[in-house]
Amino acid sequence: MWFSRNRDRSVVCPACGSEISRSRAREYDKYGDRWNRADKRFEYLCKPCYGELCHYPRDGLEDVLVELEAEPYPWESVVARYLRTVAERDEPIEEES
Known part of the structure; x- marks a missing residue:
């Protein structure tokens, strides 16, 4: 064969x-x-x-999401809370033009 x-x-x-x-x-x-x-x-x-993917590092991403999910807020607000949390913890990441 x-x-x-x-x-x-x-x-x-x-x-x-x-x-x-x-x-x-x-x-x-x-x-x-x-x-x-x-x-x-x-x-x-x-x-x-x-x-179309974001190619920035994702270190700690899952930990932040688990932490946010455990809070007594509606799940629909997770994106806004995530962005606030990341901004508080890290320097903002500038996207290349």
Whole structure:
């Protein structure tokens, strides 16, 4: 039996649902550390969805969200509270133009 020359498997972008070849996709690590590969399963995004991601470090993000969720406020206000909390803890991050 002969193997196909096209050994590039297909992946599905979790952001938009489009099916693309693995070689045309961008590797995504939800923990923000794609260089540490031990015991990880990566997701693969299409190029347009990957380009829309924020590529700033996410150190401490989950801890802040858990802390905010534990507070007795409506969940709908989490974004405003998150932005206030981050601004109080860190220097604001300027986006490049």
